[in-house]
Amino acid sequence: MKNEHLYLVTYDISDPKRWRAVFKVMKGYGEWLQLSVFQCRMNSRRHADLTATLDQIIHHREDHVLLMDLGPADAVDPRVTSLGKTFKAVQRESIIV
Template identity: 60%
Template sequence: MDQRLYIVAYDISDQKRWRRVFKLMKGFGEWMQLSVFQCRLTPKQHAELVALLDGIIHHTEDHILLLDFGHAENVSPRVVSLGKTSFTPIEHEPVIV
């Protein structure tokens, strides 16, 4: 599967929109911090996520960053992590249907 590793960080000015973005992101990745998620996405999933986020946010008040770390299987990000939790790239997990 052609997946890339993304870090998604967002600053949403309205609490209602923030909750909608948070709930959407929980379906696409792993929650890391208040407004930061780590996601493994195929190109199709990436396009779907961008389209859904684009429909939620207010473009003059909100901001979302999708940082592409490269192919998920070969990524070795250089991350400095301070505090209670260390950064570990999420692993590919089988999907049970």
């Protein structure tokens, strides 16, 4: 897909029930890296959908979600130092529905 950006999404959710809801949503948008960290390849529409969905789940006074735009997905070559498990950047894949 064209116009996709690579995002790093991280969150701090104070309630376990809301944390599970956010985690479930995030699994549909990207690759799980660590406990509350995902990397996602998204176009602007999917980014808007994700933002709106998360906005309805979280409690704004208690929770915090960061969506960091790392730039155009095809041009980004993440420079990552990974200790322990291997890091793998998200690649574009075909999805058959």
